[in-house]
Amino acid sequence: DQQVKQNSPSLSVQEGRISILNCDYTNSMFDYFLWYKKYPAEGPTFLISISSIKDKNEDGRFTVFLNKSAKHLSLHIVPSQPGDSAVYFCAANRGSNTGKLIFGQGTTLQVKP
């Protein structure tokens, strides 16, 4: 039962353009969402997060949008840079204090120079 889904395994974008990574979830109890970036053979690093009481959060080139009615969130990277090439995971918290995160399958982003 995949509660967090990233349906696009990969995405290729030209440098300078916008990258849009998508994530869908099924559990309406999720109240906090995060994006992580991962390079090969390394641990993921935190990128940006959003609470369910908001619909947008911005940090530099990165913006996360949340559409609760559609149970959908997206990560926008503008402008995309070659160093952004990595695997991006979205994750959701179930509203408990255990801190357990449910991760999507990941999307591999390639930014071409």
Next chain:
Amino acid sequence: DGGITQSPKYLFRKEGQNVTLSCEQNLNHDAMYWYRQDPGQGLRLIYYSQIVNDFQKGDIAEGYSVSREKKESFPLTVTSAQKNPTAFYLCASRSTGIDYGYTFGSGTRLTVV
């Protein structure tokens, strides 16, 4: 610098052998987690611990065991009962009471030969 250290980075195990993966953090974080990454499946939770001497099973705990005798350490043992142990293992920690963001280690690649 504070961080979370996983060792070894690469580990080879013969079938039928138990093996222990190390995870140490000096971030003074209360909660620690073990995830497993397989291609196309994202990160799946194996075990987690919110406090010393206490831990709970995650979604795929069968064939694994953990201990939490010290706040800084959360070793994971992959037992011979784990049917498909070859994977990338990630340890993470989080300070409870703040946001849900994890700090991840750099991972251990376990290969059964």
